Amino acid sequence: MAVVTISGNERGMENVDEIREFLAGHGIWYRRFDDVDRLGDDATEQQILAAFDEPIGKLKAEGGYTTADVIDVSPQTPNLQAMLDKFSKEHWHDEDEVRFIVRGRGIFHIHPRNDDAVFRIQVEAGDMINVPRGTLHWFDLCDESRIRCIRLFQDPAGWLPHYTDSGEDARHEPLCFGPRYIPTSS
Ligand SMILES: [Fe+2]
Numbered sequence: 001m002a003v004v005t006i007s008g009n010e011r012g013m014e015n016v017d018e019i020r021e022f023l024a025g026h027g028i029w030y031r032r033f034d035d036v037d038r039l040g041d042d043a044t045e046q047q048i049l050a051a052f053d054e055p056i057g058k059l060k061a062e063g064g065y066t067t068a069d070v071i072d073v074s075p076q077t078p079n080l081q082a083m084l085d086k087f088s089k090e091h092w093h094d095e096d097e098v099r100f101i102v103r104g105r106g107i108f109h110i111h112p113r114n115d116d117a118v119f120r121i122q123v124e125a126g127d128m129i130n131v132p133r134g135t136l137h138w139f140d141l142c143d144e145s146r147i148r149c150i151r152l153f154q155d156p157a158g159w160l161p162h163y164t165d166s167g168e169d170a171r172h173e174p175l176c177f178g179p180r181y182i183p184t185s186s
Contacts, residue, residue: 065152091161104147140174
């Protein structure tokens with residue numbers, strides 16, 4: 001389950017409906033799949049895409065996405081730090097960034113263009129979100145440096161990041177909540 005936190009507000013949202021409503025206000029949709037565990041840890045890219053053929057097909061029809069692939073990042077990934085550095089600086093894209101996490105965890109920071117506070121979406125296996133084209137954002141992995149996710153593209157060339165060099169990313173600590181994180185009720 002994703003956790004959404006707004007800067008300056010210690011309470012994390014973990015209620016699916018609350019998260020959906022909040023994100024929808026920023027043009028982001030969030031969907032949850034509870035059956036990703038049926039995939040083995042060593043599932044191939046083809047097996048992962050085949051397992052979720054139906055929702056991927058639906059999404060392609062809905063959003064004009066033409067291709068899907070699977071990205072696999074782990075501590076063994078060659079040039080891992082260089083790759084993470086590309087994700088973790090504030091940027092935007094000419095197309096939607098749709099991600100369906102099947103393993104691992106990470107944090108999207110979203111910087112609304114209307115000057116609302118920066119907020120973070122911590123995602124884990126089973127979470128699917130889109131970051132709409134033009135949205136200012138950046139992404140970090142959690143401590144275990146592991147993520148495996150399906151990516152959907154309207155045009156793979158559109159994924160190229162446009163960096164803002166605003167320095168905003170440096171003002172937000174990319175700390176993940178642990179698996180036993182329990183939100184406060186206050
Ligand atoms: Fe991005």
